[in-house]
Amino acid sequence: MSRYPTIHRIIFFSIIITLLTISPFPKELTAQTKEGSEQFYYLEGLRQYNIGSLGEAQKIFDELIKRGTKNDAIYYYSANLSLQKGDFARALLLMETAVKMDPQNYWYRVQLAQILAAQNKLDQATKIYEELLEMYPQKTELYDDMIDIYIQQKNIAKAWKVLDQIEKVVGKNEATGLTRYNLLVYENKKEEAFKYLEEFDKEFGTPRTATLLGDIHSGRQKDTLALEYYSKALTMDPTYIPASFGMAEVFRIRSQFDLYFERAFPFMANPEIDSKMKVSYMTEILSSQKFVQTFTPQVDTMMSNLYLAHPTDTxxxxxxxxxxxxxxxxxxxxxxxxxxxxxxxxxxxAHKQYLSLLYYMESWDKLVICSDSALTVLPKNRDFMELKGIGLLQSQRIPESIVIFKELLTLAKGDSASTVRNLSVLGDLYYQIGNKKESFSYYRKTLSKEPKHIATLNNYAYYLSLENKDLKRAHEMSKKTIEAEPNNPTYLDTYAWILHLMGMNIEARAILKHAMIYGGNENAAILDHYSEVLYALKEYDLAYIYWNQADKLDPSLGIAAKMVKKRGEAK
Incomplete structure (x- = not known):
């Protein structure tokens, strides 16, 4: 017995219709042909529905509804299609029409009640269910749905009453037992619920009830009892996966990994088990790097089993x-x-995942090409456009990248976060092609919208320092960045370099020394700046040590030649 109402209860009909070609709807139907033609298209719509061509079925049913069909089944099937799209409002209108046309139809009224419940119109849904119960007291699924609604209404007393009615009609079974257990838990009577389930399992035990008891004991760290119940479940049904998985988890917690993997492998390989649940579980497993490193071959098997079981699941x-x-x-x-x-x-x-991997692999040219392909499927998609812009940037196709980010800026109207991000990127791009005026203009626009945009504050300040102008303003901006992120080596380097240009070398040295602790010693440009400051303080030997380190990290900076020149100046 489910705890939540099921919205889709669809009656499927087996209809075989052989149609070589389907002509479009005639613009007009004569009185003589209208009835036969409508039936023809209804059957074709039903055929499309049953073979899974839901779009085609929708077109046919919509056209028939537009023409004022009196066939209530068309409204029913069209409502089902609306439900599958998540359009509950339209589904409700369609089902109300179907019920008006055939008010005695049991399935129509159940469907209408379920839609009302899904839209939280619980009083209206309850009224329908109560009417149906009077007419069909043996329909146990009605009791099930009513309990769900009463729980949503927090009317637990009525839920208990309905449950008692069910047991009078059909007796005790797994569904009623689990519902009684769930109601006790809902009332926060957890210990009473547990004891009830233990007693119920002794008399009416099923693999599911035994497994639930195993899960409870496992959660209470009573592994031995948990294993007993899992074993009981598997004795009743050796193929019952939840029990096998519960047992596997106990073995994992106990570090009995041979027994754990013995259970985990078939669990992952079973295509009948919900893929989302398995993905969630494996994500948790993969988060333990130590576990993955220790059991790489076994984790490999689990992952490949998962993939082979669900090869088309994104x-x-x-x-x-x-x-x-x-x-x-x-x-x-x-x-x-x-x-x-x-x-x-x-x-x-699927496109986003593929492009993300290309980004990770730094396959910039391919990222541009594949972003274009994605944009043919979803034109103007900002995520794909941004990835294309990044690919162009990294491929040194800066002017083309500027075009993309300008278009993104236009599309971002009303989205302040995207607007700020695109303005900042355009500032960086224009500086890279030497257009400092345009670059600084975009930086100012960024800061006018977001005065605390740290990346822009840093880049604008640093580029001003490279121009050796407006250092006071650069100093103010850079100071904000290290106040926001005091251990960021890049921001510390910018601030220290501005201090150096302002003649404050002692202060600059202290800042750069701090940057060394947080990764600055692995960055050639930061090591170069540190050496310049030390050299200005006449700490020549230490300066040369750091210059040598910088040169080894990045010989392209020309630091070796600089050291020769500096040695000459120091004499």
Whole structure:
């Protein structure tokens, strides 16, 4: 017995219709042909519905409704299609029409009640269910739905009453037992609920009740009792996966990993188990780097089993690809996401996953090409446009990147966060092509909208320092960045360099020394600046030590030649 109402209860009919070609709807129907033609299109719509061509079915049903059909079933099926799209308002209107046309139809009224409940119109839903119960007292699913509604209304007394009625009609069974357990838990009578379930399991035990008791004992860290109940469940049904998985978790917690993997492998390989639940579980497992490193072959098997069980599931493909990246197999990860993209080419998420991996792999040219492909599917998608802009930037195609980010700026109207981000990026891009005037203009626009935009404050201040002008303003901006992020080596370097240009070398040295602790010693440019400050303070030997380190990190900076020149100046 479910705790939440099921909205989709669809009656499927087996209809075989052989149609070589389907002509478009005639613009007019004569009195003689109208009835037969409508039936023809209704059957074709039903055929499309049953083979899964829901879009085509929707078109046919919509046209028939537009023409004023008196066939109540068309409204019913059209309501189902609206439900699948999440359009509950339209589904409600359609089902109300169907019920008006055939007020005695049991399934129509149940569907209407479920839609009302889903829209939180619980009083109206309750009225329908109560009327149906008077007419169909043997329909146990009605009791089930009513309990769900009473729980939503917090009318637990009525829920208990309905449950008692069910047990009078059908007796005790797994569904009624679990519902009684859940109601006790809802009333915060957890210990009473637990004891009830123990007694119920002794007399009416099923794999599900035994497994639930195993889960409770496992949560209470009573592993031995948990294993007893899981074993009981598996004795009743050796294929019952929840019990097998619960047992596996106990073995994992006990560090009995051989027994754990023995259960975990088939669990991941079973295509009948919900993929989302498995993805969530594996994400938690993968978060433990030590576990993955210790049991890489076994985790490999679990991940490959998961992927093989759900080869067309996008979330599974992405999780598997991330694992492959995590274990330095980016080429295999790319193959997985490439296959997933081909299977779901119109999916935004599939494109996003593929582009994200290209970004991670720094495949900039391919990122540009594939972003263009994604934009043919979803034109003007800002995520894809931004990735294309980044790819162009990293490929040194700066003017083209500027065009993209200007377009993004236009599309971002009304989105303040995106506007600020795009203004800041344009400031950086224009500086890279030497247009300082335009660059500084975009920085000022950024700060006018977001005065505390740290990246812009840093970049604007640093570029002003490179021009050796307006140092007071640069100092003020840079100071804000280190107040916001006091351990950021890049921001510390900018601030120290401005202090150096202002002749405050002792202060600059202290700042750069702090930057060394937080990663500055791994950055050639920061080491170069530190050496310049030390040299200005006449600490020549120490300056040369850091210059040597900088030169080893990045010989392209020309530091070796600089040291020769500096040695000459120091004599």
């Amino acid at each position: 979330s599974v493909a992405y999780t598997y690809a991330l694992y492959l990246v995590q274990t330095s197999r980016t080429d295999q990860a790319m193959m997985v996401l490439d296959k997933n993209l081909k299977a779901h080419y119109t999916s935004k998420e």
